[in-house]
Amino acid sequence: MEIAQENKVLQFVENLSVGSDLPTYRAMAKDALAGMDFPTTRVEDWKYTRVTRITKQNYKSVEATADASAYRIPALNANVMVFVNGFYDAAQSSIEAQEGVTISAVADMDLEDYLDKLDSIDENVFSLINKAYYTGGAFVRVEKKVVAAKPLHIIHITTGEGVIANTRHFIDVDQSAEMEVVCTHHSVNAAESFSNVVLEGSVGVNAGLKVHKLQLEELDMFHISTENFIQEKDARFDINTITLGGLLVRNGLNILVDGENCDTMLNGVYLTKEKQLVDNHTFVDHLQAHCVSDEMYKGVVDDKSKAVFNGKVIVREDSQKIEAFQANGNVLLSRDAEVNAKPELEIYADDVKCSHGCTIGQLDEDGIFYLRARGLGKKSAEQLMTQAFIGEVIERVKNETVQDYIYTQFEERFGWVR
Amino acid sequence: MLTIKNLHAKVEDKDILKGLNLEVKAGEVHAIMGPNGAGKSTLASVLAGKDGYEVTEGSVDFDGTDLLELETEDRAREGLFLAFQYPVEIPGVSNINFLRTSINEIREYKGEEPISAKDFMVRVKEKSALVQLDAKLASRSVNEGFSGGEKKRNEIFQMAMLEPKLAILDETDSGLDIDALRIVADGVNKLKNEGNAIVVITHYQRLLDYIVPDKVHVLADGQIIKTGPKELALELEDKGYDWLTEKA
Numbered sequence: 001m002e003i004a005q006e007n008k009v010l011q012f013v014e015n016l017s018v019g020s021d022l023p024t025y026r027a028m029a030k031d032a033l034a035g036m037d038f039p040t041t042r043v044e045d046w047k048y049t050r051v052t053r054i055t056k057q058n059y060k061s062v063e064a065t066a067d068a069s070a071y072r073i074p075a076l077n078a079n080v081m082v083f084v085n086g087f088y089d090a091a092q093s094s095i096e097a098q099e100g101v102t103i104s105a106v107a108d109m110d111l112e113d114y115l116d117k118l119d120s121i122d123e124n125v126f127s128l129i130n131k132a133y134y135t136g137g138a139f140v141r142v143e144k145k146v147v148a149a150k151p152l153h154i155i156h157i158t159t160g161e162g163v164i165a166n167t168r169h170f171i172d173v174d175q176s177a178e179m180e181v182v183c184t185h186h187s188v189n190a191a192e193s194f195s196n197v198v199l200e201g202s203v204g205v206n207a208g209l210k211v212h213k214l215q216l217e218e219l220d221m222f223h224i225s226t227e228n229f230i231q232e233k234d235a236r237f238d239i240n241t242i243t244l245g246g247l248l249v250r251n252g253l254n255i256l257v258d259g260e261n262c263d264t265m266l267n268g269v270y271l272t273k274e275k276q277l278v279d280n281h282t283f284v285d286h287l288q289a290h291c292v293s294d295e296m297y298k299g300v301v302d303d304k305s306k307a308v309f310n311g312k313v314i315v316r317e318d319s320q321k322i323e324a325f326q327a328n329g330n331v332l333l334s335r336d337a338e339v340n341a342k343p344e345l346e347i348y349a350d351d352v353k354c355s356h357g358c359t360i361g362q363l364d365e366d367g368i369f370y371l372r373a374r375g376l377g378k379k380s381a382e383q384l385m386t387q388a389f390i391g392e393v394i395e396r397v398k399n400e401t402v403q404d405y406i407y408t409q410f411e412e413r414f415g416w417v418r
Numbered sequence: 419m420l421t422i423k424n425l426h427a428k429v430e431d432k433d434i435l436k437g438l439n440l441e442v443k444a445g446e447v448h449a450i451m452g453p454n455g456a457g458k459s460t461l462a463s464v465l466a467g468k469d470g471y472e473v474t475e476g477s478v479d480f481d482g483t484d485l486l487e488l489e490t491e492d493r494a495r496e497g498l499f500l501a502f503q504y505p506v507e508i509p510g511v512s513n514i515n516f517l518r519t520s521i522n523e524i525r526e527y528k529g530e531e532p533i534s535a536k537d538f539m540v541r542v543k544e545k546s547a548l549v550q551l552d553a554k555l556a557s558r559s560v561n562e563g564f565s566g567g568e569k570k571r572n573e574i575f576q577m578a579m580l581e582p583k584l585a586i587l588d589e590t591d592s593g594l595d596i597d598a599l600r601i602v603a604d605g606v607n608k609l610k611n612e613g614n615a616i617v618v619i620t621h622y623q624r625l626l627d628y629i630v631p632d633k634v635h636v637l638a639d640g641q642i643i644k645t646g647p648k649e650l651a652l653e654l655e656d657k658g659y660d661w662l663t664e665k666a
Contacts, residue, residue, distance in 0.1 A: 370560075
């Protein structure tokens, strides 16, 4: 009898195709897949997130059309790029030219020039699959001292069953330049589909970048995203991750703070229900001194859903005078809901200020009774308290239009009234 | 307006109220005094419908409805207001927002239209002035970072906003200095009219110099053991409760 040792990753990508004349970085990624396996729950980093549900199927990569007009945010007054199933939809996109700002569909040559900036960030199997097989993405470059006049709104739509969307974006913000990017993720009739996204970039010396990611897919598809960023000296980077949709979602943030006097802010909100699983893994690596990182993630977990939070911060040996703050708060709304939260601080410098706090609890019953005793129904009382709990994070999103949009989503999905 | 008959209630298997009777009519102010642990706050909690308080016997009729059958919010919507002994801090929930929701849910319950934004703001302005509550406090998170006196004034402000038929003030005077006490009492007196009623639960006779009761009740060991005119409060202040409880 013949025993075939089959590689699951190669099986997984069997139906995906990519041109024959591959640039080196993609060929390397493709080759690397042959030696990889999908993580099991025995791997610490994936302990609470079983990816078999995603990886046991074969997906097809297909171009499709979907109307993006409903997903535009008019008040944002943004340049818009639309990706359907990972393919750029130029017809639905609108980009206003600005000197010193490049916004285009990504091309291999762009990435070849820039990817080595992120060499020191480890790839995982999903980001490698993406690297080998991505079908589209945005390439953004803001030149030295240029402030982008408009934010860029990247709309991702997945449509059709059993589809994989490999989208890969790269954002390069040069010295003293400023940029803001809003990524929204949506789906239409995309049961059992898989959105595998990578968003990467570099925030140059004294530059600023804000990223707002809103995951708004239906509750029947999978989503794994990898966000890899490097910050140089005096750079400011904000990344907000709001997760409301998806059946199984993993947000993996890796931020390499490789310069002094950087400011890094990470905010996250997850509201889960039914059988959702939302996993937020963040990693801030402080390589240099005099930096501040401030992280606040909050979640409300209902029904039989699960949430995972893992916040890792490393302060390297010579990174003195670091201030690294981390807070994670969770509210369980049902007996069957589950949260696994783990702060991970590794500190090798001796003159630092670091803190972390993690709470898991229920809504304050005394508070709910107080509100009910004033005539509020139980549901309204719980909603007000939940909103207040989450609101603390939303207030940290430094863009009022985005805040409004987030609240609108709460209203549509949960019936919350502002 | 409120008729309590033979009310028995327990908390975690401990009997607290043991056959309490009380009758409050519209236009009246009643004071309930008594030693610690007599069941004063339990009575307030039972009337408001707090979880963990089990009524084992007796009835409470509130203006023709069986109060004990109603959920906490419906009791409030029927016109019952409890000023908390310890007002709860609710970070992130603004006083104003929650009061608007509250008023509108009460109106919806009664089949009325929601209050207009303008009328609401007029009412906020008027009622916050009544208890000299800074407009800024009115719009801050519920009780968060409020001083003791501000919390109690906030309770009376909410009472003024909701215009209840029956207000139960659970030790609203405790811990207040004389100025704050006057403000709170003034507020209550201005809200009092022929159509509503107020039950004041207190430790201290001093409050009753400012909110003058029609009747004073002594609650001890889960029962009303004595009822008298406002002068009874002075007697209690002088003599304590022992002479009553021993006799009982």
